Amino acid sequence: MKKLFWIFASLLFVSCAKTNLPSVQNNSFLIGEAVVYAKHKWKIKTIDVVFMDGKDEQRQSVKESAVLWSKFANIDFKFHDYEDLEKLEVLKKSHLLKSSAKVSFFGNANQSVIGQRVGGLRASMTLPAVTGDVRADRRVVLHEFGHLLGLGHEHQNSRSGGIFEPKMIKQMCSDFHLDEDDCSQQILGEVSQYEATLSDYDEKSVMHYSFHGKYLKKGEDIEGSSVISYVDALYISMLYRGRFKTKTELESAYQDMLSEM
Numbered sequence: 001m002k003k004l005f006w007i008f009a010s011l012l013f014v015s016c017a018k019t020n021l022p023s024v025q026n027n028s029f030l031i032g033e034a035v036v037y038a039k040h041k042w043k044i045k046t047i048d049v050v051f052m053d054g055k056d057e058q059r060q061s062v063k064e065s066a067v068l069w070s071k072f073a074n075i076d077f078k079f080h081d082y083e084d085l086e087k088l089e090v091l092k093k094s095h096l097l098k099s100s101a102k103v104s105f106f107g108n109a110n111q112s113v114i115g116q117r118v119g120g121l122r123a124s125m126t127l128p129a130v131t132g133d134v135r136a137d138r139r140v141v142l143h144e145f146g147h148l149l150g151l152g153h154e155h156q157n158s159r160s161g162g163i164f165e166p167k168m169i170k171q172m173c174s175d176f177h178l179d180e181d182d183c184s185q186q187i188l189g190e191v192s193q194y195e196a197t198l199s200d201y202d203e204k205s206v207m208h209y210s211f212h213g214k215y216l217k218k219g220e221d222i223e224g225s226s227v228i229s230y231v232d233a234l235y236i237s238m239l240y241r242g243r244f245k246t247k248t249e250l251e252s253a254y255q256d257m258l259s260e261m
């Protein structure tokens with residue numbers, strides 16, 4: 001029963017701790033070349049995002065990076081400051097809060113719910129690592145907004161064939177203070193093909209964590225990307241269709257984004 005509860009609890013949040021470890025594994029649905037929880041995709045065109053706290057520069061930094069997803073996903077973000085919600089009627093305020101993504105800059109880890117499951121009045125995303133330096137913040141913001149759109153962790157794509165060096169797994173768990181169960185759930189767990197449609201593994205995905213090479217079979221570090229990979233862009237454009245009529249248009253938009261980085 002305890003385990004079952006843990007699984008349910010883990011479904012809601014994907015924690016992306018400072019440790020850069022893979023996060024909670026669950027019965028995700030994988031498709032295409034990204035790990036995608038398709039059933040939790042947003043059913044609306046514009047996602048309201050409320051800043052529950054934070055300084056202006058932190059909020060601005062989030063806005064600047066989050067909108068990069070909108071270049072490919074046919075989805076828009078409408079940002080609100082909590083202070084402005086105070087001016088709304090009680091019912092309107094409550095409705096907006098329950099249906100919006102709610103960002104707090106406090107918390108122990110950078111994390112977000114996956115997809116549209118943002119109900120309730122508490123923060124659905126915490127971004128303690130965001131300081132207001134757009135360039136430095138970009139990876140965290142893109143990663144967590146990737147979760148918000150419905151993406152999971154690319155390093156949990158079992159089509160990778162297993163990236164971790166078996167002999168180092170115990171050491172890695174110990175280094176990051178994870179007990180055996182958590183380590184098993186967060187690192188070793190892969191989505192089976194019974195549970196998912198899997199395609200190629202994309203090491204460059206912004207949804208992939210950074211790992212020191214000593215933990216990896218290939219022995220080289222994986223540096224978590226700070227830009228949306230082409231595969232990320234392709235997949236999110238398919239999940240939220242409508243930005244492009246042809247793949248050439250997507251490729252062109254992708255090159256434009258890179259040149260603006």
Ligand SMILES: [Zn+2]
Nearest residue numbers: 014015016023
């Ligand atoms: Zn994550």
